[in-house]
Amino acid sequence: xxxxxxxxxxxxxxxxxxxxxxxxxxxxxxxxxxxxxxxxxxxxxxxxxxxxxxxxxxxxxxxxxxxxxxxxxxxxxxxxxxxxxxxxxxxxxxxxxxxxxxxxxxxxxxxxxxxxxxxxxxxxxxxxxxxxxxxxxxxxxxxxxxxxxxxxxxxxxxxxxxxxxxxxxxxxxxxxxxxxxxxxxxxxxxxxxxxxxxxxxxxxxxxxxxxxxxxxxxxxxxxxxxxxxxxxxxxxxxxxxxxxxxxxxxxxxxxxxxxxxxxxxxxxxxxxxxxxxxxxxxxxxxxxxxxxxxxxxxxxxxxxxxxxxxxxxxxxxxxxxxxxxxxxxxxxxxxxxxxxxxxxxxxxxxxxxxxxxxxxxxxxxxxxxxxxxxxxxxxxxxxxxxxxxxxxxxxxxxxxxxxxxxxxxxxxxxxxxxxxxxxxxxxxxxxxxxxxxxxxxxxxxxxxxxxxxxxxxxx
Amino acid sequence: xxxxxxxxxxxxxxxxxxxxxxxxxxxxxxxxxxxxxxxxxxxxxxxxxxxxxxxxxxxxxxxx
Numbered sequence: 001x002x003x004x005x006x007x008x009x010x011x012x013x014x015x016x017x018x019x020x021x022x023x024x025x026x027x028x029x030x031x032x033x034x035x036x037x038x039x040x041x042x043x044x045x046x047x048x049x050x051x052x053x054x055x056x057x058x059x060x061x062x063x064x065x066x067x068x069x070x071x072x073x074x075x076x077x078x079x080x081x082x083x084x085x086x087x088x089x090x091x092x093x094x095x096x097x098x099x100x101x102x103x104x105x106x107x108x109x110x111x112x113x114x115x116x117x118x119x120x121x122x123x124x125x126x127x128x129x130x131x132x133x134x135x136x137x138x139x140x141x142x143x144x145x146x147x148x149x150x151x152x153x154x155x156x157x158x159x160x161x162x163x164x165x166x167x168x169x170x171x172x173x174x175x176x177x178x179x180x181x182x183x184x185x186x187x188x189x190x191x192x193x194x195x196x197x198x199x200x201x202x203x204x205x206x207x208x209x210x211x212x213x214x215x216x217x218x219x220x221x222x223x224x225x226x227x228x229x230x231x232x233x234x235x236x237x238x239x240x241x242x243x244x245x246x247x248x249x250x251x252x253x254x255x256x257x258x259x260x261x262x263x264x265x266x267x268x269x270x271x272x273x274x275x276x277x278x279x280x281x282x283x284x285x286x287x288x289x290x291x292x293x294x295x296x297x298x299x300x301x302x303x304x305x306x307x308x309x310x311x312x313x314x315x316x317x318x319x320x321x322x323x324x325x326x327x328x329x330x331x332x333x334x335x336x337x338x339x340x341x342x343x344x345x346x347x348x349x350x351x352x353x354x355x356x357x358x359x360x361x362x363x364x365x366x367x368x369x370x371x372x373x374x375x376x377x378x379x380x381x382x383x384x385x386x387x388x389x390x391x392x393x394x395x396x397x398x399x400x401x402x403x404x405x406x407x408x409x410x411x412x413x414x415x416x417x418x419x420x421x422x423x424x425x426x427x428x429x430x431x432x433x434x435x436x437x438x439x440x441x442x443x444x445x446x447x448x449x450x451x452x453x454x455x456x457x458x459x
Numbered sequence: 460x461x462x463x464x465x466x467x468x469x470x471x472x473x474x475x476x477x478x479x480x481x482x483x484x485x486x487x488x489x490x491x492x493x494x495x496x497x498x499x500x501x502x503x504x505x506x507x508x509x510x511x512x513x514x515x516x517x518x519x520x521x522x523x
Binding site: 005009023050079 | 493495496
């Protein structure tokens with residue numbers, strides 16, 4: 001063979017071998033650490049980005065080197081060639097109208113059945129504003145705000161057993177047992193209306209069994225998974241019962257010897273599953289955040305703001321909230337109804353079936369059934385005049401060349417993963433076409449097992 | 460000189476052809492192991508341009 005030909009062949013094939021080695025290395029990530037970045041430059045030289053296109057397209061305007069968000073929520077996926085355990089996301093953005101959109105959160109999809117996201121704050125201007133007018137103490141990464149200074153530090157406040165109604169929490173769970181001192185159990189069965197999709201409710205147990213009967217049915221016109229799991233957890237978040245009723249579609253539950261306290265009951269299922277009948281002997285029962293009743297019904301909301309939507313044209317029409325009449329005239333579009341009332345409860349009356357009623361609070365089917373074991377959550381709907389303290393797990397974004405930079409950590413081990421992708425959501429309540437939020441860069445650092453640990457584990 | 464250019468272009472053609480086969484197999488074995496880093500369309504265009512140039516030069520070579 002010609003010497004020149006041989007030389008060129010060796011050089012070119014060595015380059016190819018090196019390229020193959022680099023691609024294999026990048027696919028295996030042998031040291032368990034990788035960084036992916038999307039600066040929205042859209043260069044044709046690059047391949048598909050690991051941080052995929054933000055969607056839906058109608059809520060995202062693509063520019064060169066940035067994207068502009070014009071709707072809520074916005075989703076993106078992270079493709080990784082292998083599993084990682086921890087992600088650190090650094091987002092560089094500009095919020096040009098903080099008054100209109102004071103809250104921005106980033107969530108990681110944990111459970112696809114009920115679309116549960118683990119949310120972390122990107123920015124909460126409401127807390128930042130409150131920090132300027134209330135007394136602020138920072139301790140162990142937590143921000144403690146007092147309307148008037150009463151406590152010198154956070155420990156002192158926590159040891160004082162603060163009243164639940166005085167305190168609002170943001171991105172933080174305060175583990176404090178909830179006790180209903182004047183509670184009396186009953187043994188009579190209470191029936192609830194037929195419900196659609198997933199739901200969660202709290203019940204209170206004191207020297208009694210947890211009795212629950214439910215029967216499911218499937219809507220034929222939807223092609224979503226049939227999986228249905230019933231979960232019961234105590235107030236510490238420990239699971240006390242779990243059963244998959246996807247096949248039987250029935251549950252007759254009797255849990256004995258439960259300690260006094262609040263228990264959360266969840267049905268994790270898709271929107272094609274209907275709970276035909278739901279009955280329990282627990283006389284304190286409140287639905288968390290959502291009621292999707294399949295029959296016209298009446299219940300109470302402990303919030304003066306509700307969001308109502310429907311997926312069925314037949315469900316459009318009049319809707320009553322707090323004695324006022326509202327009209328639902330579009331499908332799939334959420335309608336926000338805001339009352340100027342400061343009443344403890346506002347009556348909700350759905351005149352049509354298949355209406356989804358959501359709020360940041362709880363729903364009860366009678367005043368006697370209502371109780372609230374949760375601390376108040378700090379959000380835009382919160383009436384600040386009713387609280388004196390805020391405890392937040394929140395760090396304000398840092399400023400860099402006029403942009404805001406936020407770094408958030410997520411545990412990926414238990415996150416939902418499909419087709420080698422993790423899914424994220426950016427939530428900006430109230431975002432619309434007038435929203436002026438520009439995302440310039442998303443950088444994701446990932447940590448996982450290195451190749452030696454992986455081999456050891458598989459052996 | 461023309462002969463040397465032909466050798467270079469031929470070797471480049473073999474290397475690019477092999478690269479396309481290897482990268483194609485790697486993509487088939489592990490999806491997006493190449494596409495996430497490198498746009499294979501570029502490789503295809505370079506391969507095509509190389510092949511066309513090679514054909515033109517060789518054609519001229521025959522006439523000479």
